Amino acid sequence: MGDGLGDFGRRGALALGLATVLAACTSPSESSDETTVRTDSEPLERRFAALGRLSDAHWLGMVLGTDSRGSVPGPTDVRVVGFARLRAGGVKAVTGAPREGFSPTAPSPPPEPLVPYLPKGAHWVRSESFDREVTGGAYAGTFFLDESEDLVYFDTTNPLPAPSSGH
Template identity: 75%
Template sequence: MNGVADFGRRGALALGLAAVLGACTSPSNSWEDSTVRTDSEPLERRFAALGPLSDAHWLGTVLGAEGRGSVPGPTDVRVVGFARMRTGGVRALAGAPQWRFRSATPSAPPEPLLPYLPESARWVRSPSFDDEVTGRRYAGTFYLDESEDRVYFDTTNPLPVSSSGP
Protein backbone atom coordinates (compact mmCIF):
# COMPACT_ATOMS: atom_id res chain seq x y z
CA MET A 1 0.00 0.00 0.00
CA ASN A 2 2.85 2.37 0.81
CA GLY A 3 4.33 1.75 -2.63
CA VAL A 4 1.04 2.76 -4.26
CA ALA A 5 0.90 5.93 -2.13
CA ASP A 6 4.51 6.77 -3.02
CA PHE A 7 3.78 6.17 -6.68
CA GLY A 8 0.73 8.40 -6.40
CA ARG A 9 2.73 11.25 -4.89
CA ARG A 10 5.60 10.77 -7.31
CA GLY A 11 3.19 10.46 -10.21
CA ALA A 12 1.37 13.63 -9.18
CA LEU A 13 4.69 15.43 -8.82
CA ALA A 14 5.82 14.22 -12.24
CA LEU A 15 2.53 15.27 -13.84
CA GLY A 16 2.72 18.66 -12.14
CA LEU A 17 6.30 19.15 -13.32
CA ALA A 18 5.35 18.13 -16.86
CA ALA A 19 2.47 20.63 -16.83
CA VAL A 20 4.73 23.44 -15.62
CA LEU A 21 7.41 22.66 -18.19
CA GLY A 22 4.79 22.40 -20.93
CA ALA A 23 3.37 25.78 -19.99
CA CYS A 24 6.82 27.36 -20.03
CA THR A 25 7.75 26.18 -23.48
CA SER A 26 6.78 28.30 -26.41
CA PRO A 27 7.37 28.26 -30.11
CA SER A 28 10.62 29.77 -31.30
CA ASN A 29 8.82 32.95 -32.36
CA SER A 30 5.14 33.19 -31.48
CA TRP A 31 4.91 36.54 -33.30
CA GLU A 32 6.34 35.44 -36.64
CA ASP A 33 2.93 35.08 -38.29
CA SER A 34 1.44 38.13 -36.60
CA THR A 35 0.31 41.14 -38.57
CA VAL A 36 1.08 44.54 -37.08
CA ARG A 37 -2.22 46.29 -36.56
CA THR A 38 -2.63 50.04 -36.90
CA ASP A 39 -6.21 50.59 -35.75
CA SER A 40 -6.53 52.65 -32.56
CA GLU A 41 -10.17 52.04 -31.66
CA PRO A 42 -9.67 48.63 -29.95
CA LEU A 43 -6.87 50.19 -27.86
CA GLU A 44 -8.91 53.25 -26.91
CA ARG A 45 -11.75 51.00 -25.68
CA ARG A 46 -9.32 49.08 -23.46
CA PHE A 47 -7.01 51.89 -22.35
CA ALA A 48 -9.45 54.78 -21.89
CA ALA A 49 -7.19 56.48 -19.30
CA LEU A 50 -4.70 57.20 -22.12
CA GLY A 51 -7.18 59.34 -24.01
CA PRO A 52 -7.35 59.46 -27.80
CA LEU A 53 -4.62 57.45 -29.54
CA SER A 54 -3.14 57.66 -33.02
CA ASP A 55 -0.24 56.22 -35.01
CA ALA A 56 -0.79 52.83 -33.37
CA HIS A 57 1.34 49.77 -34.12
CA TRP A 58 0.40 46.72 -32.10
CA LEU A 59 0.08 42.96 -32.00
CA GLY A 60 -2.33 40.57 -30.38
CA THR A 61 -1.75 36.88 -29.95
CA VAL A 62 -3.25 33.95 -28.11
CA LEU A 63 -0.74 32.74 -25.54
CA GLY A 64 0.11 29.07 -25.36
CA ALA A 65 -2.14 28.06 -28.26
CA GLU A 66 0.62 26.00 -29.87
CA GLY A 67 1.28 23.89 -26.78
CA ARG A 68 -2.28 23.44 -25.54
CA GLY A 69 -3.38 20.63 -27.81
CA SER A 70 -7.00 19.94 -26.96
CA VAL A 71 -6.81 20.79 -23.27
CA PRO A 72 -9.87 22.90 -22.43
CA GLY A 73 -9.53 26.03 -20.37
CA PRO A 74 -9.33 29.78 -20.51
CA THR A 75 -7.45 31.48 -23.29
CA ASP A 76 -5.00 34.28 -22.54
CA VAL A 77 -4.45 37.01 -25.10
CA ARG A 78 -1.38 39.26 -25.10
CA VAL A 79 -1.69 42.74 -26.60
CA VAL A 80 1.55 44.71 -26.98
CA GLY A 81 2.50 47.78 -28.97
CA PHE A 82 3.01 51.50 -29.35
CA ALA A 83 0.67 54.43 -29.89
CA ARG A 84 0.86 58.20 -29.87
CA MET A 85 -1.17 60.09 -27.28
CA ARG A 86 -2.58 63.56 -27.82
CA THR A 87 0.00 66.37 -27.76
CA GLY A 88 1.00 67.02 -24.14
CA GLY A 89 -0.82 63.91 -22.93
CA VAL A 90 2.26 62.25 -21.50
CA ARG A 91 3.39 65.43 -19.76
CA ALA A 92 -0.03 65.79 -18.12
CA LEU A 93 -0.02 62.22 -16.84
CA ALA A 94 3.66 62.03 -15.87
CA GLY A 95 3.42 65.33 -14.04
CA ALA A 96 0.49 64.26 -11.86
CA PRO A 97 1.89 63.64 -8.36
CA GLN A 98 -0.44 60.74 -7.54
CA TRP A 99 1.19 58.51 -10.17
CA ARG A 100 4.88 58.91 -9.20
CA PHE A 101 6.28 58.02 -12.59
CA ARG A 102 9.92 56.92 -12.58
CA SER A 103 12.46 56.10 -15.27
CA ALA A 104 12.03 52.53 -16.43
CA THR A 105 13.17 50.27 -19.22
CA PRO A 106 10.54 48.08 -20.86
CA SER A 107 11.34 44.60 -22.04
CA ALA A 108 12.18 44.41 -25.73
CA PRO A 109 9.07 44.52 -27.91
CA PRO A 110 8.32 41.59 -30.20
CA GLU A 111 10.42 41.65 -33.37
CA PRO A 112 7.63 42.83 -35.72
CA LEU A 113 7.31 45.99 -33.58
CA LEU A 114 11.01 46.91 -33.54
CA PRO A 115 10.71 49.30 -36.53
CA TYR A 116 8.23 51.37 -34.48
CA LEU A 117 10.37 51.62 -31.35
CA PRO A 118 11.22 55.30 -30.80
CA GLU A 119 15.02 55.51 -30.93
CA SER A 120 15.47 58.30 -28.39
CA ALA A 121 12.65 57.34 -26.04
CA ARG A 122 13.11 58.06 -22.35
CA TRP A 123 10.51 55.81 -20.82
CA VAL A 124 8.82 56.35 -17.47
CA ARG A 125 6.43 54.02 -15.67
CA SER A 126 4.15 54.07 -12.66
CA PRO A 127 2.74 50.85 -11.18
CA SER A 128 -0.15 52.84 -9.70
CA PHE A 129 -0.93 54.25 -13.16
CA ASP A 130 -0.82 50.68 -14.54
CA ASP A 131 -3.50 49.83 -11.96
CA GLU A 132 -5.55 52.86 -13.01
CA VAL A 133 -5.53 51.85 -16.68
CA THR A 134 -6.24 48.17 -16.01
CA GLY A 135 -8.65 48.71 -13.13
CA ARG A 136 -6.72 45.83 -11.56
CA ARG A 137 -8.80 43.53 -13.75
CA TYR A 138 -5.95 42.30 -15.95
CA ALA A 139 -2.15 42.41 -16.14
CA GLY A 140 -0.61 45.35 -17.95
CA THR A 141 2.33 47.71 -17.96
CA PHE A 142 2.37 51.12 -19.62
CA TYR A 143 5.54 53.06 -20.39
CA LEU A 144 5.32 56.70 -21.44
CA ASP A 145 7.76 58.82 -23.44
CA GLU A 146 7.25 62.57 -23.22
CA SER A 147 9.51 63.49 -26.14
CA GLU A 148 7.11 61.96 -28.68
CA ASP A 149 3.93 61.55 -26.57
CA ARG A 150 4.27 57.79 -27.02
CA VAL A 151 2.99 54.94 -24.93
CA TYR A 152 4.33 51.39 -25.00
CA PHE A 153 1.90 48.85 -23.57
CA ASP A 154 2.25 45.17 -22.77
CA THR A 155 -0.92 43.56 -21.48
CA THR A 156 -2.55 40.20 -20.97
CA ASN A 157 -6.31 39.87 -21.42
CA PRO A 158 -7.04 43.62 -21.63
CA LEU A 159 -10.72 44.20 -21.05
CA PRO A 160 -12.69 47.05 -22.59
CA VAL A 161 -13.77 49.74 -20.17
CA SER A 162 -17.42 49.32 -19.25
CA SER A 163 -19.77 51.71 -20.98
CA SER A 164 -21.08 52.98 -17.63
CA GLY A 165 -17.67 54.33 -16.58
CA PRO A 166 -15.98 57.58 -17.52
Protein backbone atom coordinates (compact mmCIF):
# COMPACT_ATOMS: atom_id res chain seq x y z
CA MET A 1 0.00 0.00 0.00
CA GLY A 2 3.01 2.29 0.10
CA ASP A 3 2.33 3.88 -3.31
CA GLY A 4 -1.35 4.67 -2.68
CA LEU A 5 -2.50 2.90 -5.84
CA GLY A 6 -3.58 -0.40 -4.31
CA ASP A 7 -4.11 -3.56 -6.33
CA PHE A 8 -6.94 -2.12 -8.42
CA GLY A 9 -4.88 0.94 -9.38
CA ARG A 10 -1.89 -1.10 -10.53
CA ARG A 11 -4.05 -3.52 -12.54
CA GLY A 12 -5.99 -0.64 -14.03
CA ALA A 13 -2.78 1.14 -15.01
CA LEU A 14 -1.45 -2.03 -16.66
CA ALA A 15 -4.72 -2.59 -18.52
CA LEU A 16 -4.72 1.03 -19.69
CA GLY A 17 -1.12 0.70 -20.90
CA LEU A 18 -1.87 -2.46 -22.88
CA ALA A 19 -5.05 -0.91 -24.29
CA THR A 20 -2.85 1.94 -25.48
CA VAL A 21 -0.62 -0.57 -27.29
CA LEU A 22 -3.66 -2.00 -29.05
CA ALA A 23 -4.94 1.47 -29.90
CA ALA A 24 -1.56 2.29 -31.43
CA CYS A 25 -2.06 -0.71 -33.73
CA THR A 26 -5.56 0.42 -34.69
CA SER A 27 -6.48 3.21 -37.04
CA PRO A 28 -9.64 5.12 -36.06
CA SER A 29 -10.97 4.65 -39.59
CA GLU A 30 -10.75 0.87 -39.33
CA SER A 31 -13.09 -1.54 -37.64
CA SER A 32 -12.17 -2.72 -34.17
CA ASP A 33 -13.59 -6.13 -35.12
CA GLU A 34 -10.82 -8.63 -34.34
CA THR A 35 -11.72 -10.70 -37.40
CA THR A 36 -11.09 -7.82 -39.81
CA VAL A 37 -7.85 -8.48 -41.65
CA ARG A 38 -5.69 -5.37 -41.71
CA THR A 39 -3.40 -4.49 -44.60
CA ASP A 40 -1.45 -1.49 -43.29
CA SER A 41 2.28 -2.12 -42.88
CA GLU A 42 3.37 0.89 -40.83
CA PRO A 43 2.35 -0.46 -37.38
CA LEU A 44 4.23 -3.69 -38.19
CA GLU A 45 7.35 -1.85 -39.38
CA ARG A 46 7.43 0.11 -36.09
CA ARG A 47 7.24 -3.11 -34.05
CA PHE A 48 9.40 -5.35 -36.24
CA ALA A 49 12.10 -2.89 -37.32
CA ALA A 50 14.63 -5.71 -37.90
CA LEU A 51 12.51 -6.84 -40.87
CA GLY A 52 12.84 -3.51 -42.71
CA ARG A 53 10.19 -2.23 -45.13
CA LEU A 54 7.16 -4.48 -45.41
CA SER A 55 4.43 -4.73 -48.03
CA ASP A 56 1.43 -6.93 -48.88
CA ALA A 57 0.59 -7.21 -45.18
CA HIS A 58 -2.39 -9.22 -43.92
CA TRP A 59 -2.68 -9.31 -40.15
CA LEU A 60 -4.89 -9.28 -37.08
CA GLY A 61 -4.67 -7.55 -33.72
CA MET A 62 -6.63 -9.65 -31.23
CA VAL A 63 -7.30 -8.98 -27.56
CA LEU A 64 -6.67 -12.14 -25.55
CA GLY A 65 -8.24 -13.11 -22.25
CA THR A 66 -11.32 -10.89 -22.24
CA ASP A 67 -14.50 -12.30 -20.79
CA SER A 68 -17.87 -12.50 -22.53
CA ARG A 69 -18.97 -9.16 -21.05
CA GLY A 70 -16.05 -7.37 -22.71
CA SER A 71 -14.75 -6.09 -19.38
CA VAL A 72 -11.09 -6.03 -18.52
CA PRO A 73 -10.55 -7.70 -15.14
CA GLY A 74 -6.80 -7.26 -15.25
CA PRO A 75 -3.96 -6.83 -17.70
CA THR A 76 -4.95 -7.61 -21.27
CA ASP A 77 -2.68 -9.25 -23.80
CA VAL A 78 -2.79 -8.38 -27.48
CA ARG A 79 -1.88 -10.95 -30.14
CA VAL A 80 -0.57 -9.55 -33.41
CA VAL A 81 -0.38 -12.27 -36.05
CA GLY A 82 -0.13 -12.29 -39.83
CA PHE A 83 1.89 -12.25 -43.01
CA ALA A 84 3.93 -9.60 -44.81
CA ARG A 85 6.42 -9.39 -47.66
CA LEU A 86 9.99 -8.18 -47.09
CA ARG A 87 11.87 -6.24 -49.75
CA ALA A 88 13.25 -8.36 -52.62
CA GLY A 89 16.06 -10.54 -51.27
CA GLY A 90 15.19 -9.58 -47.68
CA VAL A 91 14.77 -13.10 -46.37
CA LYS A 92 18.02 -14.26 -47.96
CA ALA A 93 19.81 -11.33 -46.31
CA VAL A 94 18.36 -12.31 -42.92
CA THR A 95 19.00 -16.05 -43.17
CA GLY A 96 22.51 -15.51 -44.53
CA ALA A 97 23.60 -13.25 -41.65
CA PRO A 98 25.77 -14.77 -38.93
CA ARG A 99 23.54 -15.97 -36.07
CA GLU A 100 22.26 -19.27 -34.78
CA GLY A 101 21.05 -21.21 -37.77
CA PHE A 102 17.63 -21.24 -39.29
CA SER A 103 15.95 -24.60 -39.60
CA PRO A 104 12.83 -25.75 -41.43
CA THR A 105 9.89 -25.31 -39.09
CA ALA A 106 6.19 -25.16 -39.93
CA PRO A 107 4.14 -22.59 -38.01
CA SER A 108 0.88 -23.43 -36.30
CA PRO A 109 -2.14 -22.78 -38.49
CA PRO A 110 -3.07 -19.08 -38.58
CA PRO A 111 -6.37 -17.75 -37.21
CA GLU A 112 -9.28 -18.47 -39.57
CA PRO A 113 -9.53 -14.95 -41.09
CA LEU A 114 -5.88 -15.25 -42.26
CA VAL A 115 -6.20 -18.70 -43.89
CA PRO A 116 -6.94 -17.23 -47.36
CA TYR A 117 -3.58 -15.41 -47.21
CA LEU A 118 -1.57 -18.49 -46.24
CA PRO A 119 0.94 -18.90 -49.08
CA LYS A 120 0.73 -22.24 -50.84
CA GLY A 121 3.99 -24.16 -51.00
CA ALA A 122 5.88 -21.93 -48.55
CA HIS A 123 9.05 -23.44 -47.10
CA TRP A 124 9.20 -21.82 -43.67
CA VAL A 125 12.39 -21.53 -41.64
CA ARG A 126 12.82 -20.15 -38.14
CA SER A 127 15.60 -19.24 -35.73
CA GLU A 128 15.08 -18.62 -32.02
CA SER A 129 18.06 -16.28 -32.19
CA PHE A 130 16.33 -14.20 -34.86
CA ASP A 131 13.10 -14.19 -32.83
CA ARG A 132 15.04 -12.68 -29.91
CA GLU A 133 16.68 -10.15 -32.25
CA VAL A 134 13.32 -8.91 -33.55
CA THR A 135 11.61 -8.83 -30.14
CA GLY A 136 14.61 -7.50 -28.25
CA GLY A 137 13.51 -9.88 -25.50
CA ALA A 138 10.71 -7.42 -24.64
CA TYR A 139 7.77 -9.59 -25.73
CA ALA A 140 6.93 -13.08 -26.99
CA GLY A 141 7.12 -13.62 -30.73
CA THR A 142 7.98 -16.09 -33.44
CA PHE A 143 8.95 -15.21 -37.00
CA PHE A 144 8.86 -17.74 -39.83
CA LEU A 145 10.52 -16.81 -43.13
CA ASP A 146 10.01 -18.08 -46.68
CA GLU A 147 12.86 -17.21 -49.06
CA SER A 148 11.07 -18.04 -52.32
CA GLU A 149 8.46 -15.29 -51.79
CA ASP A 150 10.34 -13.07 -49.27
CA LEU A 151 7.53 -13.61 -46.76
CA VAL A 152 7.36 -13.49 -43.00
CA TYR A 153 4.68 -15.08 -40.84
CA PHE A 154 4.70 -13.49 -37.39
CA ASP A 155 2.86 -14.48 -34.25
CA THR A 156 3.48 -12.16 -31.31
CA THR A 157 1.99 -11.15 -27.98
CA ASN A 158 2.14 -7.51 -26.86
CA PRO A 159 4.67 -6.37 -29.48
CA LEU A 160 6.25 -3.07 -28.55
CA PRO A 161 7.60 -0.50 -30.99
CA ALA A 162 11.34 -0.77 -31.45
CA PRO A 163 13.22 1.80 -29.32
CA SER A 164 14.68 3.42 -32.45
CA SER A 165 11.22 3.83 -34.08
CA GLY A 166 10.45 6.93 -32.01
CA HIS A 167 6.96 5.62 -31.03
